[in-house]
Amino acid sequence: MTETNAVKREDRSAGGLAVEVIETSSLGDRSYLATDGEVAVVVDPQRDVDRVIAAAGRLGVRITLVVETHVHNDYVSGGLELARLTGAEYGVAAADEVPFERRPLSDGDVVELSPRMRLRALATPGHTFHHLSYALEGEDGPVGVFTGGSLLFGTTGRTDLLGEQQSEELARHQHASARKLAAILPDGAQIWPTHGFGSFCSATQASGDSATLGEQKRSNPALVLAEGDFVEQTLAGLDAYPAYYAHMGAQNAAGPEPLDLREPARAEPDELRRRLHHGEWVVDLRSRKAFVVSHLAGTVSLGLDGPMVTWLGWMIDWGAPITLVGESREQVAEAQRELARIGIDKFAAAAVGSPEQLAADPGQLRSTTTATFADLAAALDGNPAGKPAPEVVLDVRTNNEFAASHVTGAVHIPLYELKDRISEIPAGAVWVHCGSGYRATAAASLLEAHDLVVVLVDDAFGAAAEAGVPMTHRS
Known part of the structure; x- marks a missing residue:
């Protein structure tokens, strides 16, 4: 299991509840599985839900609820498919109009997962207009809050994903939402954000790996700055975000298709040369250290040791044919999984081997x-x-x-x-x-x-x- 596919760690909460963190470092996001030891709720799952199902199996718990904090713009959600596979309810903001069956959730709604575990929906607009956070409550009250793209570690979610004309209004909402969480939850409550670990969905670079609400009260701009100063700082810090975001929200609102990770057709050297000759995207997945020593002329270096999915999704014309080139079938499979998370799951071909093995002509070989x-x-x-x-x-x-x-x-x-x-x-x-x-x-x-x-x-x-x-x- 690679780092980008890993269940990174387990956080133990008060009251006998546990929160499993499912890390997708390549996109800078986290999903969560919270459990009382018998039943579980999953928050903001990525499209490759086998990781979540494996975590639930390892813990011996049954997933009964899957929830989204918002309609995601930076990845294709696995929530609908996970609910289908497990028989769980699928919770989405009531204000979001979607064509599939779901449990509509609004501010203050409480889902009783078991006598020992509840989930309380809290309206926290800012990242989107209908954004929800979810307070996780045990027998003694709130132990933490899943904040999605609201309150992050040292920052907040960006406010311009629905268009620049909405960004100031949403920034004001974001400030109010952060303060709402600070007012109604205890200082010791853990914060579990979806974004902020390298994701372009955060307004600025997040800081730290974990935090309580009390810690954020001392450092987070949304909680230490006046509204006007926060809005000015937030809007001034916004930079461009990946072009593929334009396709994510619509796909999630429509209901993503089940994931297909079957191997692409194998490209032999002559076919690779033809695709390169026509200027198609042929992506070399090896490390850049290997690429500079030897590669096929015309291939694009986007190694799996870096944020390949972000940069490929940002640079390509959406729907353009893509051929993956790796040292092994495992590399190609990992790239498929990464790219499927942003809705790229149809490939022209794939090839496996060294540049020397894949060259139809030695004249194709280059070094940098x-x-x-x-x-x-x-x-x-x-x-x-x-x-x-x-x-x-x-x-x-x-x-x-x-x-x-x-x-x-x-x-x-x-x-x-x-x-x-x-x-x-x-x-x-x-x-x-x-x-x-x-x-x-x-x-x-x-x-x-x-x-x-x-x-x-x-x-x-x-x-x-x-x-x-x-x-x-x-x-």
């Missing part, structure tokens, strides 16, 4: 020149040390990252815009970087496919200034 920020500093001083001299320094980080600090004179094109803006890059050798090397490797592969001369700066951006690279910082 790499460098560090120290190399870039030396090259900018006129000492490229055998590498192509940098005519262009390309920064593919997000807008907020670039605005905070960047290499002086760098050209900025975020990775998610690069495929449509390559013609804007000035002529000459391109030294491309990001924050760590993952996005820059993807960018380098796109640039190489357009026959540009590329040097990949595979280094942490924090090392740039110390290495002597000239920097421009936000004043």
